Amino acid sequence: xxxxxxxHQTFIEGDRYLWLIDGLKNTLxxxxxxxxxxxxxxxxxxITKYFCEGNKKLKVFSVICDVYTxxxxxxxxxxxxxxxxxxxxxxxxDGVPVAIAAFGINSGAYMAELIRSGINAVDKGQMEAxxxxxxxxxxxxxxxxxxxxxxxxxxxxxxxxxALLKETSVAGYVAVVDITKAATNIRNKTYxxxxxxxxxxxxxxxxxxxxxxxxAILERRLRKSDGK
Amino acid sequence: xxxxxxxxxSTKGLLKSFDxxxxxxxxxxxxxxxxxxxxxxxxxSGKSTFLRCLNLLEQPTGGQIFFEGTDLTNSxxxxxxxxxxxxxxxxxxxxxxxxxxxxxxxLAPTMLKKIPKxxxxxxxxxxxxxxxxxxxxxxxxxxxxxGQKQRVAIVRALCMEPDVMLFDEPTSALDPEMVGxxxxxxxxxxxxxxxxxxxxxxxxxxxxxxxxVIFLDEGLVAEEGTPEEIFGAPKTxxxxxxxxxxx
Ligand SMILES: Nc1ncnc2c1ncn2[C@@H]1O[C@H](COP(=O)(O)OP(=O)(O)O)[C@@H](O)[C@H]1O
Ligand SMILES: [Mg+2]
Numbered sequence: 001x002x003x004x005x006x007x008h009q010t011f012i013e014g015d016r017y018l019w020l021i022d023g024l025k026n027t028l029x030x031x032x033x034x035x036x037x038x039x040x041x042x043x044x045x046x047i048t049k050y051f052c053e054g055n056k057k058l059k060v061f062s063v064i065c066d067v068y069t070x071x072x073x074x075x076x077x078x079x080x081x082x083x084x085x086x087x088x089x090x091x092x093x094d095g096v097p098v099a100i101a102a103f104g105i106n107s108g109a110y111m112a113e114l115i116r117s118g119i120n121a122v123d124k125g126q127m128e129a130x131x132x133x134x135x136x137x138x139x140x141x142x143x144x145x146x147x148x149x150x151x152x153x154x155x156x157x158x159x160x161x162x163a164l165l166k167e168t169s170v171a172g173y174v175a176v177v178d179i180t181k182a183a184t185n186i187r188n189k190t191y192x193x194x195x196x197x198x199x200x201x202x203x204x205x206x207x208x209x210x211x212x213x214x215x216a217i218l219e220r221r222l223r224k225s226d227g228k
Numbered sequence: 229x230x231x232x233x234x235x236x237x238s239t240k241g242l243l244k245s246f247d248x249x250x251x252x253x254x255x256x257x258x259x260x261x262x263x264x265x266x267x268x269x270x271x272x273s274g275k276s277t278f279l280r281c282l283n284l285l286e287q288p289t290g291g292q293i294f295f296e297g298t299d300l301t302n303s304x305x306x307x308x309x310x311x312x313x314x315x316x317x318x319x320x321x322x323x324x325x326x327x328x329x330x331x332x333x334x335l336a337p338t339m340l341k342k343i344p345k346x347x348x349x350x351x352x353x354x355x356x357x358x359x360x361x362x363x364x365x366x367x368x369x370x371x372x373x374x375g376q377k378q379r380v381a382i383v384r385a386l387c388m389e390p391d392v393m394l395f396d397e398p399t400s401a402l403d404p405e406m407v408g409x410x411x412x413x414x415x416x417x418x419x420x421x422x423x424x425x426x427x428x429x430x431x432x433x434x435x436x437x438x439x440x441v442i443f444l445d446e447g448l449v450a451e452e453g454t455p456e457e458i459f460g461a462p463k464t465x466x467x468x469x470x471x472x473x474x475x
Contacts, residue, residue, distance in 0.1 A: 126322060128322065
């Protein structure tokens with residue numbers, strides 16, 4: 001049997017390529033959902049820590065944030081996913097929202113550190129100049145500090161996003177059919193172990209290359225808006 | 229405090245320490261409307277700290293600061309409102325690099341004073357024109373020279389229509405050939421009657437433009453007087469030593 005016949009048998013017969021497409025949809029959905037949740041959680045934590053630092057009354061919020069990051073960063077994301085699916089959301093029928101929550105909450109801890117470093121990298125004089133004009137700390141954060149911080153950390157957020165995409169390949173542990181799980185299913189059905197896995201690797205590779213390319217364009221556009 | 233509406237800023241026993249380091253040790257100064265006060269002194273004598281206490285960018289450790297009759301050290305005071313009336317110009321310019329020049333100038337007026345955008349733009353453009361930078365409105369700070377940046381920074385403060393302008397060594401970060409263009413803008417401002425407090429090493433500027441000069445030494449006002457008194461007839465040994473080094 002030629003290689004093309006083999007491919008036909010593995011992917012086209014029984015419309016099995018559709019399994020991959022559905023899997024890819026879930027992979028992208030989980031990545032995007034987790035990214036959004038991660039950025040929101042990360043920003044909330046970073047900003048909370050910024051405002052609570054050196055304020056005795058608000059110290060408790062800062063401690064809560066520290067506990068969150070410590071716990072999340074201390075648990076492998078696969079284990080976190082299992083905890084979410086088999087301990088917390090036991091009655092969940094659809095694994096996708098659970099996976100989005102687990103990956104998002106995991107990513108939030110890393111995003112928090114990223115955003116914090118981005119905020120700290122903005123020159124102290126920026127906050128002072130904003131306050132000297134009469135802006136409140138919150139207004140200065142929103143209009144002056146965060147826009148610059150995000151620009152600083154955009155490459156790192158892009159890397160986090162790529163890492164996230166690849167991390168979601170363990171979603172199959174909790175009955176989510178992402179693209180990795182779809183490839184495994186095809187493998188089990190057809191006893192063709194080689195082609196589904198090579199195709200899977202290629203799909204991830206292409207996704208990452210495309211994301212890297214889009215990110216580079218975005219960075220160039222942002223740099224332009226600084227006139228540099 | 230006393231209803232003396234000619235006094236715009238008044239500090240009473242102003243103290244500031246960083247941990248164990250006492251930087252300001254009891255400063256009493258009255259600044260009158262229309263004053264151009266130059267603050268001179270050796271590096272590390274507390275000039276910047278003093279200036280930054282005036283708009284509470286540094287929280288004083290003790291004493292009081294009255295601005296237009298309001299004690300700013302009172303925690304119930306809405307500082308943001310009072311800061312709108314105290315423009316500040318920094319040594320490092322601190323323009324907002326992600327905004328173009330016009331946006332740098334109009335952000336605070338439109339956001340804080342709710343001035344309509346067209347009006348804020350027009351005012352900013354008029355002021356930019358007066359410092360010779362009308363053609364750079366769409367540029368970003370990174371595209372300007374140091375002298376241009378500092379002129380923009382001055383205009384940014386002026387767009388809030390402040391009652392007093394605070395300058396912290398506005399020309400110290402500039403290449404020598406750009407010092408003049410910034411000092412010229414400040415002179416013009418002084419001529420128009422703006423109340424100014426200027427920390428500076430430019431003794432020529434102090435002599436020419438200031439009506440009062442304050443010599444800070446080790447956290448205290450060691451000497452105060454007209455430029456003629458300070459530069460022509462220094463009373464203390466410390467001031468004579470300082471002047472012999474900088475003149
Ligand atoms: N944020 C700070 N933390 C600790 N020490 C400071 C801080 N700011 C200033 N100082 C110290 O206070 C003293 C006075 O500083 P400064 O007011 O900047 O002096 P000047 O402007 O006259 O050169 C210096 O010894 C400086 O090291
Ligand atoms: Mg200084």
